[in-house]
Amino acid sequence: MAPDPSPDNQLPLDFKLIFNELKKGQFAKRPEFMEFLNAIGRQDLADTITDQTPWLYLTQEIYREKEFGIMGGGGLGVLAGDMTRVAEKIGLPLIVITPFYSEKIHQKLSDFHHDYTAEKVVPSEFGYTKIGSIEISTLAYSSVPLEVHVKLRNSMLLVTLYEPNIGAVYSGESGSDHRLYHEIVTGFGGYKVIKQLGINPPLIQMNEACTVFGVIARLDDLVSSGMEFYTALEQVRQSTIYTNHTLLQAAEGEFHYSQFQSMVFPNIKNKSVIDWLSWQFTIDSKVKLSTLAIELSGKRNGVSILHSNISSENYRNRDGNPVKFDAVTNGISDFWIQPRMLDQYYEIGAIDKFGLPTENYAEAIEKLDISTIRAIKDSGRAFMNETLANKMNQYGRPLRIAEGEKVFDIKRRLVSYKRAKMIFKDPDRLLEIIKKHNAHIIISGKPHSGDIEMVGDLFNILTMVADNPILKDRIHYIQNYDEEIGQALAIGGDCAINVPIVGQEACGTSWMKDLANLKLLISTTDGGVADIQPPVYLEVSGNFYDQEAEMLYQRIEEACNILDNDELLREQIIKQLKAYLPILSGSRMIRDYLNLRFQ
Numbered sequence: 001m002a003p004d005p006s007p008d009n010q011l012p013l014d015f016k017l018i019f020n021e022l023k024k025g026q027f028a029k030r031p032e033f034m035e036f037l038n039a040i041g042r043q044d045l046a047d048t049i050t051d052q053t054p055w056l057y058l059t060q061e062i063y064r065e066k067e068f069g070i071m072g073g074g075g076l077g078v079l080a081g082d083m084t085r086v087a088e089k090i091g092l093p094l095i096v097i098t099p100f101y102s103e104k105i106h107q108k109l110s111d112f113h114h115d116y117t118a119e120k121v122v123p124s125e126f127g128y129t130k131i132g133s134i135e136i137s138t139l140a141y142s143s144v145p146l147e148v149h150v151k152l153r154n155s156m157l158l159v160t161l162y163e164p165n166i167g168a169v170y171s172g173e174s175g176s177d178h179r180l181y182h183e184i185v186t187g188f189g190g191y192k193v194i195k196q197l198g199i200n201p202p203l204i205q206m207n208e209a210c211t212v213f214g215v216i217a218r219l220d221d222l223v224s225s226g227m228e229f230y231t232a233l234e235q236v237r238q239s240t241i242y243t244n245h246t247l248l249q250a251a252e253g254e255f256h257y258s259q260f261q262s263m264v265f266p267n268i269k270n271k272s273v274i275d276w277l278s279w280q281f282t283i284d285s286k287v288k289l290s291t292l293a294i295e296l297s298g299k300r301n302g303v304s305i306l307h308s309n310i311s312s313e314n315y316r317n318r319d320g321n322p323v324k325f326d327a328v329t330n331g332i333s334d335f336w337i338q339p340r341m342l343d344q345y346y347e348i349g350a351i352d353k354f355g356l357p358t359e360n361y362a363e364a365i366e367k368l369d370i371s372t373i374r375a376i377k378d379s380g381r382a383f384m385n386e387t388l389a390n391k392m393n394q395y396g397r398p399l400r401i402a403e404g405e406k407v408f409d410i411k412r413r414l415v416s417y418k419r420a421k422m423i424f425k426d427p428d429r430l431l432e433i434i435k436k437h438n439a440h441i442i443i444s445g446k447p448h449s450g451d452i453e454m455v456g457d458l459f460n461i462l463t464m465v466a467d468n469p470i471l472k473d474r475i476h477y478i479q480n481y482d483e484e485i486g487q488a489l490a491i492g493g494d495c496a497i498n499v500p501i502v503g504q505e506a507c508g509t510s511w512m513k514d515l516a517n518l519k520l521l522i523s524t525t526d527g528g529v530a531d532i533q534p535p536v537y538l539e540v541s542g543n544f545y546d547q548e549a550e551m552l553y554q555r556i557e558e559a560c561n562i563l564d565n566d567e568l569l570r571e572q573i574i575k576q577l578k579a580y581l582p583i584l585s586g587s588r589m590i591r592d593y594l595n596l597r598f599q
């Protein structure tokens with residue numbers, strides 16, 4: 001491991017010079033993006049989104065661990081990672097700002113008890129180019145130096161901010177000073193980089209309200225340039241999209257005025273901006289970042305149709321009035337799709353070279369025959385086994401699923417609303433089904449270390465399984481859930497189980513990865529799954545928990561029967577893909593965001 005870099009006390013390097021050096025020959029011409037704009041009927045944006053005026057994407061997490069050395073916390077980071085992948089593919093000029101966290105947290109079970117270990121990481125291990133340092137300020141420290149490490153990949157520039165003690169993603173409580181520190185690093189630190197690069201973004205996207213400080217920095221900068229405050233505010237609003245992933249404003253963290261005084265205001269130059277911010281606080285001197293994000297954005301969106309409707313009901317602006325959230329359902333990148341399957345999509349003409357569904361995609365999907373489907377599923381299973389050979393199950397051993405055995409998977413952050421434990425409602429019933437149908441259940445997902453109830457549930461389930469000679473060989477828990485495990489299960493499983501409480505999943509993207517790889521889907525009608533009505537998947541519904549659990553068992557049996565029957569399997573897969581292929585396309589999501597901002 002490389003030693004921690006020493007703080008750089010020299011004058012900031014010439015960002016612009018280095019930036020120009022970096023992009024020499026790469027940014028010069030971007031015919032593929034012009035072609036993409038043509039494909040989505042937005043040639044009018046050719047001079048709007050350019051290398052000098054890219055889309056600016058602010059995020060507290062990004063999940064592309066192998067390439068970027070940054071491990072996200074969940075779906076929000078996966079979405080940011082996929083934004084970068086799709087941008088690279090279609091040549092979209094995109095600048096992404098995020099902290100480079102100095103620690104990655106790994107889960108390890110010992111006797112089914114949870115342990116989390118922190119691994120120290122530095123940007124130099126991951127091939128970043130260090131382009132200089134910038135400073136942010138707090139009341140206690142007039143300057144906090146941050147190193148700027150970047151990666152340029154095709155049209156996408158990833159800008160990370162780092163100091164050796166920055167810690168892990170989402171460490172500290174949501175309203176803590178530590179969390180606020182991470183947020184001002186991205187916001188004020190990130191904006192300084194943008195400013196020094198001389199970039200004037202026509203679109204600023206906040207991937208959640210916690211990135212709002214970047215937009216505040218922009219407002220402050222416009223006022224500093226001589227613009228009247230309300231003109232500047234209007235201009236900022238016009239170019240800003242607030243992408244919300246949370247459902248309840250009440251559940252969002254808030255900060256106290258004194259925390260702003262010590263950490264936020266020292267980074268702001270203009271009194272008018274500080275006065276305006278102060279005005280946003282409630283009578284008990286608190287503010288939610290979602291309130292600020294609402295006030296600073298001209299467009300807001302939820303990440304599925306259902307979610308945007310719920311957010312539109314739940315969220316209020318500073319004056320207590322409702323605000324509208326449009327729907328831009330999340331999409332996924334090619335990373336999650338088995339390459340052989342991706343080739344099929346191109347070959348049958350279901351998607352174009354940008355990953356957009358073709359005009360005749362529904363007819364094209366009909367061309368998938370059962371022998372192709374079976375062959376792709378077989379190679380997917382081999383890939384899954386290869387990955388799981390390097391992972392650990394609950395007993396600390398690798399897992400291998402034999403040929404001909406069925407795999408159901410539940411892969412998700414273990415939070416209570418996702419209800420991963422529903423299949424254990426009636427263990428005898430579960431046992432009977434998996435024995436009869438030669439099936440396995442693979443579960444992977446980390447509980448939050450502070451979620452005592454979930455940690456306890458998992459312990460009880462794993463103990464119950466270990467004590468039963470049949471379940472012991474059929475129920476597997478893969479430790480340390482990450483994107484590699486997520487990808488392997490998406491590609492190699494037979495059927496995904498996705499049963500969040502209806503109304504609580506913002507979108508979810510795991511099920512998209514599953515559908516794209518020809519798996520069956522058992523799901524409640526929630527998140528992005530609910531974009532399509534009536535259901536074309538194996539729906540779980542009911543008026544109360546026991547009813548839903550009963551339906552889940554029925555659906556598992558039904559899925560087994562489908563998997564055993566060529567005709568039924570092909571029919572079900574085709575039905576699912578016809579409905580969801582346009583939704584799961586990541587470039588479709590990019591198109592929707594461009595259309596939201598530039599109407």
Ligand SMILES: *Cc1c(COP(=O)(O)O)cnc(C)c1O
Pocket residue numbers: 073074075078411412413481482483484486487507508509510511513
């Ligand atoms: C896809 C993915 C997610 C998103 O999961 P959802 O539960 O569908 O929101 C989270 N974490 C990892 C590691 C993933 O691969």
